Amino acid sequence: MNEQPSGRHIPLDEMILKKGVVKTPFNASLQNVVANPWRENRLIEYLWMAIILEREGPGNGLRKILSVFHYIKTKKIALHYPTISNILNMDSEDEKNFFEYICKEKLDYAFLPFVVVAYDNRERHTMYDIFLEMFLGTFLERFMSLDVLLKKFENIIVEYLDARGDKATYLRFCALSLDLSMGDIVLQKGRDDILVDQFVAISEGNSFKLNPMIASTVRAMELSIWGFHNENPMFTKDFDDFTSKYVYCDIKMINQGSEKTMEPFEQVFKELSINLKKTIAENHSLMISSRKFQVMTASLEYGLRIFKEVNVVGFDSVVAVESMRSILETFINNKFLLDGESEREDIWLSYQKYGGSALRKLAAESDKYSSGTEVLPKEYDSRLIHLLSTEIEDELVGDIDLRYFENTNIRKKFQKVDLESLYHTYYEYGTQFTHGYWSAVRLATTDFCDQPLHQSHSNTELNEQVPLKSAFDDYAYILSLWSDMFFGEFPVSTSGEVK
């Protein structure tokens, strides 16, 4: 995989919340724009211009492209957007004249490579007829090997792959120049001056870098024009079919690898579990008399159990990411109760009742099914579920609360205990995995095709398990917060051995 460009995400505070959707500034001001990823169609549709830019350089390249646009303008050809699809779908007379002009200007090198794609798809559409008629002979004469051509495509696509990079933005600027130079697009007042300056700068210098203000305008403008006029470019599909047939996948395993951890598992686990045991031994009467002590000790034990089990599977597993959510939610619930106890004495009991209520629902459901033909899941221990469901409350008076504890959601609990950042990072990340969303499926797919002519697809034939990045330090961090909270309430004595 190519290194991800950093700092290219749109900051959340620049986005606008509308009816539950956080909209990009672009979408908030425009509607119904089809925004396919850059690589998916626009880049391929502009490739002919990229080939010119690569050979001629930015200044000369743009001049040559503008001369083509000038020709289109003077011949009054109805072409508003210079994509390969549009060019191939021009009126046949116009198309002939256009390509004759291209050959006369010795720019045929920009179109010749596409003969292979056109030839391969010639029976699918008639749009390639004129193009092949004019270029196939020359192509064969010059005898270009398929390998060389594919490599050429690959090299160019790599250069322009980063959608917000200098080269890609410059290429988008070239595509827009047709409409801009004809005056079909009118820029906001002030920006047109910048544009003129930009053209001057390009003709004087030789850089792909555009004035940042122009660069962002160009990207937004191109996307809006694209969305309205080029919803279904045919050439892109043919190009992808062609490359999927003739170009081998380049499967890379992304071994996110285990990083060095702060402390070994044994150390973190041992210290916490020994201290917990000691605390329980020293406060044994609280086990019977204090609801708070019951909840806090058993919850921490539950957290430690998860920690220990994940250690067996590995902190670089999907299970580790998913269980992070469980350990975190258990901790946050405890913290929420602790923060709430000053206002409500019975909060711990209420939490226990809530648990019993959940079990009673399960018991009632399982009775319903076990009396029928359904087979109960093997993981159920009906007897234990029945027993624990009435541990806190008698069945006769124990209502079943279908709401989340305290009728609030987990996010609000994170907020309430001033740890909302943990919700937005760890918890939401884990949630993708818990629900098996496509995002998690993709994150857990550690083999990608790194062939620029393909589209970073995964490869399901390769079934090797590649570790994710280790979550060990994250577990250790959450447990340290938990430990501070727990032993802040029940300090462990520094002396004495617990077996």
Ligand SMILES: [Zn+2]
């Ligand atoms: Zn591939």
